[in-house]
Amino acid sequence: xxxxxxxxxxxxxxxxxxxxxxxxxxxxxxxxxxxxxxxxxxxxxxxxxxxxxxxxxxxxxxxxxxxxxxxxxxxxxxxxxxxxxxxxxxxxxxxxxxxxxxxxxxxxxxxxxxxxxxxxxxxxxxxxxxxxxxxxxxxxxxxxxxxxxxxxxxxxxxxxxxxxxxxxxxxxxxxxxxxxxxxxxxxxxxxxxxxxxxxxxxxxxxxxxxxxxxxxxxxxxxxxxxxxxxxxxxxxxxxxxxxxxxxxxxxxxxxxxxxxxxxxxxxxxxxxxxxxxxxxxxxxxxxxxxxxxxxxxxxxxxxxxxxxxxxxxxxxxxxxxxxxxxxxxxxxxxxxxxxxxxxxxxxxxxxxxxxxxxxxxxxxxxxxxxxxxxxxxxxxxxxxxxxxxxxxxxxxxxxxxxxxxxxxxxxxxxxxxxxxxxxxxxxxxxxxxxxxxxxxxxxxxxxxxxxxxxxxxxxxxxxxxxxxxxxxxxxxxxxxxxxxxxxxxxxxxxxxxxxxxxxxxxxxxxxxxxxxxxxx
Numbered sequence: 001x002x003x004x005x006x007x008x009x010x011x012x013x014x015x016x017x018x019x020x021x022x023x024x025x026x027x028x029x030x031x032x033x034x035x036x037x038x039x040x041x042x043x044x045x046x047x048x049x050x051x052x053x054x055x056x057x058x059x060x061x062x063x064x065x066x067x068x069x070x071x072x073x074x075x076x077x078x079x080x081x082x083x084x085x086x087x088x089x090x091x092x093x094x095x096x097x098x099x100x101x102x103x104x105x106x107x108x109x110x111x112x113x114x115x116x117x118x119x120x121x122x123x124x125x126x127x128x129x130x131x132x133x134x135x136x137x138x139x140x141x142x143x144x145x146x147x148x149x150x151x152x153x154x155x156x157x158x159x160x161x162x163x164x165x166x167x168x169x170x171x172x173x174x175x176x177x178x179x180x181x182x183x184x185x186x187x188x189x190x191x192x193x194x195x196x197x198x199x200x201x202x203x204x205x206x207x208x209x210x211x212x213x214x215x216x217x218x219x220x221x222x223x224x225x226x227x228x229x230x231x232x233x234x235x236x237x238x239x240x241x242x243x244x245x246x247x248x249x250x251x252x253x254x255x256x257x258x259x260x261x262x263x264x265x266x267x268x269x270x271x272x273x274x275x276x277x278x279x280x281x282x283x284x285x286x287x288x289x290x291x292x293x294x295x296x297x298x299x300x301x302x303x304x305x306x307x308x309x310x311x312x313x314x315x316x317x318x319x320x321x322x323x324x325x326x327x328x329x330x331x332x333x334x335x336x337x338x339x340x341x342x343x344x345x346x347x348x349x350x351x352x353x354x355x356x357x358x359x360x361x362x363x364x365x366x367x368x369x370x371x372x373x374x375x376x377x378x379x380x381x382x383x384x385x386x387x388x389x390x391x392x393x394x395x396x397x398x399x400x401x402x403x404x405x406x407x408x409x410x411x412x413x414x415x416x417x418x419x420x421x422x423x424x425x426x427x428x429x430x431x432x433x434x435x436x437x438x439x440x441x442x443x444x445x446x447x448x449x450x451x452x453x454x455x456x457x458x459x460x461x462x463x464x465x466x467x468x469x470x471x472x473x474x475x476x477x478x479x480x481x482x483x484x485x486x487x488x489x490x491x492x493x494x495x496x497x498x499x500x501x502x503x504x505x506x507x508x509x510x511x512x513x514x515x516x517x518x519x520x
Contacts, residue, residue, distance in 0.1 A: 004068055006032040006195050007053060007084075007164060012062035014048050014219075016406065020397055022048040023059070024219045030212075032163070035186070035196045037206040037227065039239050040216035041439040042410025043396040046199045047089060049216070050166050053197070054086040055079035083163035087153045087170055089199075089409045089437060090346055095142035099135050100124040103156045127155050132181045143271040145297040154182070158189075165189070167198035169409070171205060172436050172465075183209050201410075201439050203232040215239060240441050258286045259319075260459035261307075261428040266316035268302045268483075276302035278483045280316075284428065284459040289450070291474035292463040295503050299483040300432070300463050301343060307430050307461070308340045309333050320428060334363055337427035339420040341434050343463070345409075349416040352405035356395065357386045359404050360419050367424065389418035393449075394442055410438040414446075421449050429453060432463045447473060467496045481505055 009028040015021050022045040030036045038046045051057040053064065055073025064071050066082055073079045076086070093102050100121050109119040124137040133151040141149060150170070157165055171179040179202075186196060186209060200206055206213060210227040215238045223238050230238075261284040268277035276299045284290045294300050305311035307318055309330035318326045325333055334340075342348035350359050361382055364370060369385065372378040386400040393414045395407070404412055417434055420426075434450065435443045450473060454460055464470050470477050471491045479487040479502040487502045 003031065005029045005065070006067060007197075008063075008065035009049065009053060010063045010065065012049060012052055012059045012064075014045070014052065014057060015060045018397075018399065018402060018406070020402075020406065022219050023052070023216075025062075026216065026219075026221050028053075028214055030164070030195060030197060032195050033190060033193055034211045035190055035198070035209050037210035037213045038197065038199045038216065039201075039203075039206065039213055039235060040222075041239055042414070042437075042442055043218075043408045044216040044239075044439075045219040046216055047168055047408060050086065050168060050197065050199065053079070054084055054166055056086075080160065080162070083161070084166065085157040085160055085162035085164070086166040087157050087168060089168040089172070091149050091153055093141045093149060093152060093156075095140075097141055098137065099139050099141060099144075099152050100137040102141055102152055103127070103159050105156075107160060123159070124155065127158060131155070131158060131185045145301050148297050150296075162194070164195045164197065167196065169199055169201070169437050171200065171202065179205065201437070201443075203235050203440075206235065207232060217241060236440050239439065259283045260286050260321055261461060262317075262319040263307070264317040264319070266303070266306055266318070267314040268299075268306050268311060268316075269314055270302055276483050277306065280480075280483070280485055282461075282478060282485065284461050286457050286459055287454055288476070289454055289460040289462055289474045291470035291477040292461065292480055293467065293470055293477050293499050293503055294463075294480035296465065298480050298503075300480060302483075303480070304340070304343065304430055304432055304463065308338060334423070335366065335425070337425060339423045339426035339429045341417055341420045341429070341431045343432035345413050345416050345436075350404050350412060352412075353403055355401045355403055356390070356407075356415055357382055357400045359415050360386045360389055360422075362419065364419070364423065369424070385422070389415075389422060392422075392445075393418040394445060410442060413438050414442060417446055417449070421453065426453075426458060428459045428461070430461050433465060434462070435464075435466065435469065467499055470499075471496070479503055 007030045009026060012023050012026045013021070014023040026049060038049065040046050048057065052059050055076045055078050064073065071082070103124050104120045109116045109123070111119070121137045128135050133155055135148060135151050135155065141152060144152070154170060171182060183205065190196060207227050213225050213227050213235065215222040217239070263280055263282045266277050266280040270276040280303065282290065292300055292303070302311055306313055309328065313326055317324055320337055323336065325336055328336065346352060351362065361370060361377065365377065369381055370377055383400055389395065390398045390400065395411050395414045395418065404415060413436060420429070431450070434446050438446065450460060462470065462474060474491055477489045477491060477494065477499065478485045479489070479499065481503060489499065
């Protein structure tokens with residue numbers, strides 16, 4: 001049996017302008033047929049290291065060895081030719097192409113000199129069925145939900161004849177059931193000889209799937225340990241350099257009699273003109289967090305866009321403290337008291353080439369603290385506010401002038417969360433996946449900030465693919481399935497299994513056949 005490493009990274013150092021050192025003398029050795037997890041806080045250098053392995057980045061120092069041979073990958077295409085594939089945290093898809101076109105791009109089946117479209121579609125259908133990753137081959141990618149696009153990325157990698165698959169937060173947008181199915185699929189692939197490298201902040205996944213765990217902290221090697229010999233708490237302590245703080249998420253119950261945000265019989269279409277929401281009614285009270293649970297693609301995105309003014313209502317009403325806001329523009333809704341953490345930080349939440357300061361300012365130009373004489377931005381106030389955001393939310397590197405593009409995905413998320421949670425006049429927070437792709441310490445901090453807003457009397461509508469997050473934070477959880485609220489649960493009287501059943505169209509005795517009434 002060949003026990004020599006399939007992939008070796010030797011002394012990898014990556015330096016970037018501005019004095020940022022993402023990796024510093026990192027070693028990694030991966031044997032064929034194993035699963036290797038990369039752990040670390042946001043900004044620890046995990047994605048950078050994987051991009052070096054995939055040929056997307058050239059290290060400042062160090063060497064990449066593939067099957068014992070020193071390689072000089074000039075691009076990811078070179079790495080793919082050798083048998084290395086990668087699923088990125090931020091999607092590498094062409095929005096206007098269909099699913100099948102994205103998956104087969106560069107490896108198209110041909111017939112008589114032309115692309116064999118039907119063969120391509122059939123291959124995608126078979127892949128989708130084989131791996132339990134449901135997608136419509138003819139759907140246009142820009143019309144898909146975040147979760148559906150993630151499935152396309154995974155299928156795109158599996159379509160190619162690879163020996164090593166690199167996954168950067170592959171389950172960040174999947175439900176627990178989808179995650180379980182994916183882990184089962186990956187285990188089967190490994191048993192068939194595939195080698196897997198993956199980044200994840202979900203320690204349960206790491207222990208379930210990985211053989212070995214490499215831990216990075218601030219770009220440096222910390223440990224290389226066996227996954228099954230260390231508890232989740234021990235792995236977390238290696239990541240952050242301290243034991244995880246005890247999590248006390250559920251705040252004391254408060255009087256929630258006053259409705260802050262009210263949705264009344266919302267009818268909304270998706271980008272294809274099909275019904276995305278069919279009669280959704282929901283009230284969120286003062287000092288309350290209401291969660292939305294659902295498999296991606298069941299109307300969550302359209303619901304968020306309708307509330308924030310990004311999508312037109314076919315019918316229905318949206319009230320903020322009794323004021324109808326459905327006819328207000330996006331620019332008018334936020335001064336009226338909305339704040340919004342979008343589901344896709346890069347497409348909807350940030351301007352990547354602008355510095356942290358200007359991203360903190362986005363949509364907030366008219367706030368009194370920043371507006372100088374009504375015409376100019378008070379740059380000193382903005383900088384002080386940004387420095388406070390960096391401190392409070394642990395954004396790294398802590399340089400306000402760095403372009404957001406240079407930050408890790410988790411730190412980009414912190415910028416969005418900080419901007420929205422620091423809006424001074426917000427009454428209702430529309431929050432989508434606030435901890436997607438962030439580390440344990442940041443999750444604790446973001447949760448604490450949300451609970452603080454709750455205790456201050458804000459109404460929070462929280463969409464999350466993390467059922468433990470919903471169960472820990474929310475006062476009530478609404479289940480959205482095929483554009484309708486099919487159940488409402490108290491976290492004290494439900495669990496992940498029941499919510500998962502409801503999310504996939506199952507029913508329990510507690511639910512009545514009708515879901516058309518206003519759910520208070």
